[in-house]
Amino acid sequence: MIIPKLAFRNLIGNGAKTWLNALVLSFSFVAIIWGQSLFEGMDKEMSKVTIDQEAGGGQYWAGTYDPYDPATLDDAPAKIPNELRAEAAAGRAVPILIVSGTIYPKGRMTPALIKGIDPGQSVLKLPFDRLRGGGGSIPGLIGARMAKSAGLAKGDAVTVRWRDASGTFDAADIEIVDIFQSQVQTVDSGQIWVSLENLQKMTGRTDEATIVTVPVGTAPKTYAGWNFQDYDVLLKDIKSFVQAKSLGFSIFYVTLMALALLAIFNTQLLSIWHRRREIGTLIALGMPRGRVIRLFTLEGAILSLLAAAVGAIYGLPLLIYMAKHGWVLQAGQADDYGLALSRAIYPAYSAGLVGVTLLLVLAVTTVVSFLPTRKIVTLKPTDALKGKWS
């Protein structure tokens, strides 16, 4: 126990120098925790809202359906398996028919995906119940982004043109009954929602759907001609985005950390140089060289613990503030990312994140503190006592 005691005593005895180093190192701590928690929060929020409004607990994709290949849309729809249809009737699944079409808002021609969904579904958290009824017209629902880009407002009628199951083009007017707000761009941009029943009639695709979304917690099953897609596929874009952003940010904190470690390395090197007479004295008093090296290395390691304490003093209020108010993006900035980002990103702190950061900084600091101490092995105590460097 003597080495930790002496190391702590030396550090505290060094006064302002120690605290200055601890402060510099603490920036790395706080930056890593803040940055990573922001990306964890971003990942959690985007995943949650995407699950709530689009992915559910997974999706069955019909045949060749590929959301990234519009050419697959016409051929993909298939008869909904009986079991899935029964699940949908019981509210445990929601079939969605997707058809490519064109809308003509204010005389302009805009390509759009027409999506049909049961207005009574309860799997996805979007206001699809507005698609009920409609009298003489076909009720349609669009998101705020679509409304903005197409120049449509609630109550507007827009002509929609599509190709039915036999390849014949058809057209009808759809009345925009409501406009919803959603962070998830893939349920909003370039899309118009109608009831599944209406779209099946419009396209002559009775009992057909392109995808069937099931609620969270549903165990996947096998249906002929349908492929189950889990979160690995459905949330892939989010994970890739967060990973890319996180990697980009890590360059920032690796730089910050490198600066802090360079400061520690330098301080350690200078410290050994300045304290060579002290090292000689320690050896003369009977401290083996190995223990002297451990002492100096431990001083560096304890410095990282002091940095954690210093970081906690100013970092905790900052991180709590961030958790409460979030990182607010500028208007439109969230949409620029093309993903389900809200205006404010709320960081998610986990014990794992803090623990891993602490261990990482501790390990790296210890190694960096150890490297200059190897010089002590070659130091002649008789020279060190005189303040010479052999």
Added chain:
Amino acid sequence: MNTHDLIRTANLTKIYPSGEQPITALRDVNLVFGAGEFAGLVGPSGSGKTTLLNIVGSLDVPTSGTVEVLGEKVETLSHKKAAGLRNHHIGFIFQTFNLLPVYTVYENVEFPLLLLGMAAAARRKAVRDALAWVGLADRAHSRPAQLSGGQSQRVAIARAVVKKPDLVLADEPTANLDADNSHHILHTMEEINRNLGTTFLFSTHDAKVIEHLRRKITLVDGRVAADETKPA
């Protein structure tokens, strides 16, 4: 080696490599020191006093010959064993005091006992006793920077004797002190020598110290030129 002999050197030679002309610091030194001696190595600068002290203190090794300290052959000791020998049996007093600057007086004196792994209560008592011997009990919480030269050297003495070592090696202990402080320090060391039976071996060319020595070994050019013992 006689059981009462603390130090025995035989044909001790130390040569420092220095360019084309190596420097011979000690030549065929044959000396024996017994327990309880108050002896000094005297001679001009470069005569080999400090080199001999360093070798006896196992901080350096001879080029040839043998040095036995408390039955241990210095030239064959590993770093770890040499550290153990110093830790348990040898105290050092340096010309420049060499106190650990970030520690208080108490902590400086306590340091050798921490290395020995002594229990806290025994440690506290030993440190208080040592500070009392050197008359610095009231400065226990001062830092070295707050002490005068004489006080600093007294702390160094307390640090050297706190573990009641068999041998204290003092390298020019009064070189940086005035006459009064030198006198006090020598008096303190004589008392410790008398009361604890600790062997003191000095390296000095200070006349004030030489006056107090009971045995004086004169070194000239690394050789023992004279070995005189004061009559009791």
